[in-house]
Amino acid sequence: MSLDPVLARIDSDLEAATDRLLDLLRIPSISTDPAFKAECDRAADWLVADLQSLGAEASKRPTSGHPMVVGHIDGPGPHLLFYGHYDVQPVDPLTLWDRDPFDPQIEDTPRGRVIRGRGSSDDKGQLMTFVEACRAWKAEHGELPCKITFFFEGEEESGSPSLIPFMKDNAAELTADIALICDTGLFDSRVPAITTMLRGLLGEEVCITGPDKDLHSGMYGGAAMNPIRVLARIIAALHDDTGRITVPGFYDGVPEIPDALKAQWDGLGFDASAFLGDVGLADPAGEQGRSALEMLWSRPTCEVNGISGGYEGDGFKTVLPSKASAKISFRLVGQQDPHALRESFRDHVRSMVPADCKVEFKGHGASPASVMSTDHPAFEAARQALSDEWPDAAAYVGCGGSIPIAGYFKNLLDMDAMLIGFGKDDDQIHSPNEKYDLESFHKGIRSWARVLAAVS
Amino acid sequence: MSLDPVLARIDSDLEAATDRLLDLLRIPSISTDPAFKAECDRAADWLVADLQSLGAEASKRPTSGHPMVVGHIDGPGPHLLFYGHYDVQPVDPLTLWDRDPFDPQIEDTPRGRVIRGRGSSDDKGQLMTFVEACRAWKAEHGELPCKITFFFEGEEESGSPSLIPFMKDNAAELTADIALICDTGLFDSRVPAITTMLRGLLGEEVCITGPDKDLHSGMYGGAAMNPIRVLARIIAALHDDTGRITVPGFYDGVPEIPDALKAQWDGLGFDASAFLGDVGLADPAGEQGRSALEMLWSRPTCEVNGISGGYEGDGFKTVLPSKASAKISFRLVGQQDPHALRESFRDHVRSMVPADCKVEFKGHGASPASVMSTDHPAFEAARQALSDEWPDAAAYVGCGGSIPIAGYFKNLLDMDAMLIGFGKDDDQIHSPNEKYDLESFHKGIRSWARVLAAVS
Incomplete structure (x- = not known):
């Protein structure tokens, strides 16, 4: 199955894909606020229908909180599980938004076109990059290059109370060769990233x-x-x-990070002065003798x-x-x-x-911290695929924050997890005027199409 | 002029004196709350009338805030200025009071009879001990053993904004040989005190x-x-x-406190364990090698x-x-x-x-701190007079808090000030259910009668 026509179809279908995302963004699925319970349910229904529209066997699965969405598409090659979340953060203070957070639109900005609205980056836009990649493969070739399980959560922004019980109760159905998670960011606009270290x-x-x-x-x-x-x-x-x-x-x-990884990090040219200067600081405040990037990612x-x-x-x-x-x-x-x-x-x-x-x-x-082993061959394959799509080579990076789901896949289902995402530092997730670059969305879809080909 | 009939008159007049105090306590002269401005004025009027009733030339003196009351009674001997304040603290939370704070009454308690009501101790009750002593002298002998100036403030509980300007503007009228201040306490129920050190x-x-x-x-x-x-x-x-x-x-x-004063403090038998135990503590927390009393009074x-x-x-x-x-x-x-x-x-x-x-x-x-020189002969005279009235000898004590008026008398009018008061630690000043022991009031009046005789 050839990749090029899939990429061409993604390009030509971008406007329709964007419209689908805007449709999902209109649903105010704020998981932490009981007033929006029905809206969370509606977002889950929307995803079930969308997965079904591209040929997946999909269903909404009740929990004691908001429902999960699980879908399957059979295929040759390895079995990949893809995780994302359809719930979003509250929007207050509403007065700081330049528009209705649930009336999303495409805006032209000095830094390029963006999709503006709550959830555009975290995580509906990121989630849909993967769905759209699958849709293009299916449309072009009638099938996917690998077997896929979709696993969407509706409680990520409210502490994931149902996640562990659901994973335990459905362990067989959710176990695959590797998990893919799309809830992280690029290193910068030129360098895509696979996040292999998350702090606990x-x-x-x-x-x-x-x-x-x-x-x-x-x-x-x-x-x-x-x-x-x-x-x-x-x-x-x-x-x-x-x-x-x-x-x-x-x-x-x-641990001290391995020399090879340290060399790669040094090669990223992280600008500590600019990073700290953005928030009015100049001096890295952590352990003496460590770089700012080490302080953030590995200390x-x-x-x-x-x-x-x-x-x-x-x-x-x-x-x-x-x-x-x-x-x-x-x-x-x-x-x-x-x-x-x-x-x-x-x-x-x-x-x-x-x-x-x-x-x-x-x-x-x-x-605890999550430290992903990159031994699974999917890591190097994905890194090459991402490097093919973006201007510069992809990097294995750390993340100062915590994404517990990666640890759960390892501990509950014995699966490695690969975190690939296309968010940018200025996406204002959890804040007013959240946005997702149209470039993140477009190249994100193309990236996943490449990753699917590469790991299959 | 003999002291004994004055003391006898104080004893026989106690009920009437108490009624006068209750009358003053009924006026809600809360200085910090503008809603009670007229009540502060009314308390000043009450005091003017009361001073006039005992033969003083007295008047209410306007300020940009609440008025001052100034009165004079001529007499032989030294010229004493007496300071007290007629304003009181707010009463909230009102729900914690067992009765209306401005409907005072005499109550029998396990520890003796008390006058209950806002201002009973701080400072209306204390202020009236001096006024009643003067009344008894005047009634018994037709004159006082010394010249007296009364100086009552109505803003002590709200930062005394008018005090310094008023003292400067009326310096000649307010300057006397020594100032008496009745806004402090006994050392304990047996030991009267002259406070000679206040912290800044x-x-x-x-x-x-x-x-x-x-x-x-x-x-x-x-x-x-x-x-x-x-x-x-x-x-x-x-x-x-x-x-x-x-x-x-x-x-x-x-400074290190003089050996004689230190010896006197040591002799007071201050119970640091009980003092700290009352608030759930056991160990003096200040400088090593200092007693708890030093920590409170002189460090x-x-x-x-x-x-x-x-x-x-x-x-x-x-x-x-x-x-x-x-x-x-x-x-x-x-x-x-x-x-x-x-x-x-x-x-x-x-x-x-x-x-x-x-x-x-x-x-x-x-x-700054106020440290009173006890060189003025009135100090030893007053100490003897207090010792005659109470079970044990009077002590020169310190006070951890700050009473700026003492410093103003020194700095603005070049007068020493002698702080004598009859409050007890459990008077709950500034708190709900404020009280003043009837014994404090009665023996307080008798104490001032003795002091007047002693210093004349």
Whole structure:
């Protein structure tokens, strides 16, 4: 089966493909807001119908939350599972949108044509790149070069409560040779990327109690322990002067990245000054002796996401507060064990709390890092296919964020996952005026058509 | 002029004196709330009439805020100025009061009879102890043993905006040999006190800015500087491991208290365990090697009164915030210069801010400590008089809080001030269910009658 006519058909069908995407974007499938439950259901129905229109056997599958969509197209060659999500983030503050977020349109901008609307990039537009690639193959050749399972979730933006149970209950149906995930980005507009490292996440809330009530700082100050002072000392001690994190055992399981990958990263020409300059900073703030890209992609972090205590309003109040609290999160890499680190962190904090104070912890998310082995031949095949489509060669990259689904495929279904996406840094996902470049959509479809050929 | 019949008259007139106080307490003279402006005026009128009823030449004196009340009674001997305030704190939350705060009454409690109502202790009840002592002297002997000026303020609970201008404009009229202030407490129910040391106060707000917008902690964490981490390191570094404050020059002008005073304090038998135990603490938190009483009365402090930054709501948000801020205050003693320390503090903080972050300061109050010289013979005379009235000998004590009026008398009118009061720690001033022990009121009046005799 020849690739060229498939690519030609994608080019000629682009306007129709875009119209289909706009149609899907009009459905306000906000998963976290119960008011939009019926709309999530409608988006699932739309996808079932669309998959059926290109010849897939597809159905909406109920869960205790929003439904999953599962579809199959038989074919020769390897079996690929494709994952995407049809739910979107809330749109508030609505006043910051330049147009109705669910009345999408194509806009001409100084940086090129874009598809504007909630979900255009995250993740409906990305999801449809794969669907459209399959449609073109099927239309041109009457069949696909490989066997495909489509797996669409409707709860990705609201914590995926049904995902693990559904994967366990349907393990046989969802197991394939490899999983493809389209929820990441290009390295830049010239360099496509396969994301092979995602950081994990551990969240902890720490509350220090000193006196059992708020006190007058004149009447008690000096003699009574101030919990903000205790908390500040704890936070200050979480990093040493070289930027390393001091929790005992924290670096257990943190690997040095292989030389070959490091050389590839160095070759990307990542502009740390521009990256930090965009947000008003100049100096990489992490471990001394590491590049900014290493800090982001391959090194663990400890960040304080919030802190609170005492009087926070306008003016001044000379209170000596009873309580102070902080939300602290760790991005994890390699084989770091979030559960072991949670205990080690708590012990470490307890060791710094004076006898006169109490500490309470509240645990939040705990997910390990995902490090994809690129040994599966699909990785090199896909990298070549992407390099053929885009101006420069594709790179294996890391990602500072966390996408738990990649780990679930590995741990629950024993499948490697390959993360390929076409989003750009300025897509404003989760923010007002989300967009997806028309180039991302068009070349994204062509990229998947090439990947299907390459891995088959 | 003999003291004994004056004391007897005070005893026999107690019920009438209490009724007069209840009458004054019924006026809701909340100075901070403009809705009660007319009530403040009414309280001033009440006091003018009451002073006139005992033979004073008294008048209400307008200011740009609430009026002052000034009265004079001529007499032999020294000239004493008495200061008190007729305004009260707001009463919210009203639901925590067991009765209408402005419908005062005498209540029997397990600890004795109390006068319950807003202002009963702070400061209407205390103010009236002096007025009633003068009334008894005048009634018994037809004159007072000394010349008296009464000076009542109506803005003490709302920052005293008119006080300094009024004192400057009326300096000649308000200047006396010594000022008496009744706005402090007993050391305990057996030991009366003359407060000779009040701490000063310096307030600073510190805001650290890192990135110029809130960032995603996955996408930027590690490479971008977190302002909460910067702020925590600054706060942690404000005390060394022995509890001393690290601001350069901070201890300039901090005296060791004289041995005689220290010996007197040691003799008070202050129960640090009970004091801290009342608020759920056990260990004095200040400088190592100092007693809790020293920490409270004679040592400077640095307290964080509030801290804020990032996400402070329920749950978790993996934000790397742009800003973090803290409200920090210092209690000052001896000759510490608040203005010099403000600059030293700011330089100290700036030295700890990384090049990539910005720091902004907002200055709040700056008042030096008040340390009263007890050289004036009125001090020892009053101490003896108080010792005659109460079970145990009177003590010279410190106070951790700040009462700026004492410093104003010294700086503006070159008068020493003697702070004598009869409040107790459990009076719940500024809080719901404020009370004043009937014993405080009765023995307070008797105490002032004795002081008037002693200093004349």
